[in-house]
Amino acid sequence: MAKTALITGASSGIGREIARNLYAKGFRCILCARREDRLKELAAELGENTRVVVCDLSKREECFALYEQIRDEKIGVLINGAGFGLFGRFCDTDLDTELRMIDTNITAVHILTKLFLKDFIARNSGYIMNIASSAGLMSGGPYMSTYYATKAYAADFTSAIARELEEQGSKVHVCALCPGPVDTEFNDVANCTFGVKAISAKECSDIAVKGMFSGKTVIVPSAALKLAAVGAKLMPRKMLVAVTGRVQSKKGELE
Template sequence: MKALITGASSGIGRDIAYELAGRGCDLIVSARREERLLALKEKIPTNVRIIAADLSKQEECLRLYEETQEEDVDILVNNAGYGVFGAFNETDLSQEISMLDVNIFSVHILTKLFLKNFIRKNNGFILNVASSAGFMPGPLFASYYASKAYVLRLTQGIREELRKAGRNVYIGALCPGPVNTEFNATAGVQFGMNGLSSEYVAKYAVKKMFCGKTVIVPGAVMKAAHFFSKLLPDSIVAKMAYAVQKGKQGK
């Protein structure tokens, strides 16, 4: 099998690359930082192709797709993404738009294009990296939470379309809580609780993907939090989320 992984230069994307390679998959890895991808390639025992791309640009998403059409891609992992922290009226608009381009539009574009390929051959896997943030409103992280809700709901909607059509194509959403990655530094925050290791999240995600799980929530704490959040009104969840976000330290 062959997998294309975006945002593969660090964190969950990097560790999903290790996990899939450990299962014998050849890889196409993509990120902005080519030097990180070169370092990753040296540590992977299977065949690895590097495509540096900035997925905040639509033309780069389309180029990534076009450059892989000679490859028989079986797995797409949409992992690229980041967050912008702060009150909505204070955060930088251009930074937020770039974030939305990566978190939403790159996922939308690549999912649509590769899904068509997978439907044609009636086989394939798409794993979209969302977040537990997608389950709730996120004051002080409003646009990030909203972007992950889009990824989650898009994935669930497509999954039902595939099921009703009897397609042998998988799509699922990985929804972790805090994970120990570079996300903190990029967003300018510190988590108020200990995060899971990206290695654990990657291993769990790949296992559940191959088992056909649609919404993948690693860790007992986040599973419990997700369950109880469904029992509470959104207004209460928003107040709780605000208290959690307020406890994070900005740069």
């Protein structure tokens, strides 16, 4: 029987490319997002055995319903890819959108990681990849404050769980993918543009999947960003946030 992977955020960008990559490696894929037409298109490309589950992960009850629908499918890989950002000064950005972001980028990732991790631990096998961001390694991002904070949550929480599993001698692996700019629909949704050249979603997903199966805990898919992440650890927090803010402010129009 083929191994099965659940990929959230599979209707676009990084999630869609990770689904293609895992399918090419022999995984049966369960694709999840809100846009059913996109998911069906990808399912048709990947083959008959692919399953589509339409789900709004910003709603807690839909996260639990997703798990209940597929818990018997012996999921071996969970990719928590669904997420989005929002550009602007905190005092100007829309509160409802930000609360939805917190629900999607944090709460859904938290719920699905908890539910599937328990099953994986019981079987002593499985991989979970939480798509965080290099934003999550930067101690705060002015003009995308909520987004940076959600990604810090994803990165920190994943590293902590990875350590707990390691100390238990578990064969379950969890990792955080922390990319910099990737060419997807992210900017259209967040209402911004990247200041530096983005890598393709395929390049990002190839590095991500390779890193996950080789047991890495934090995957940063670019040499320059790895260096920036090390630099970020050495810089005083206030200075780091100021530098991040300067870079961020060039990403869009501020009111």
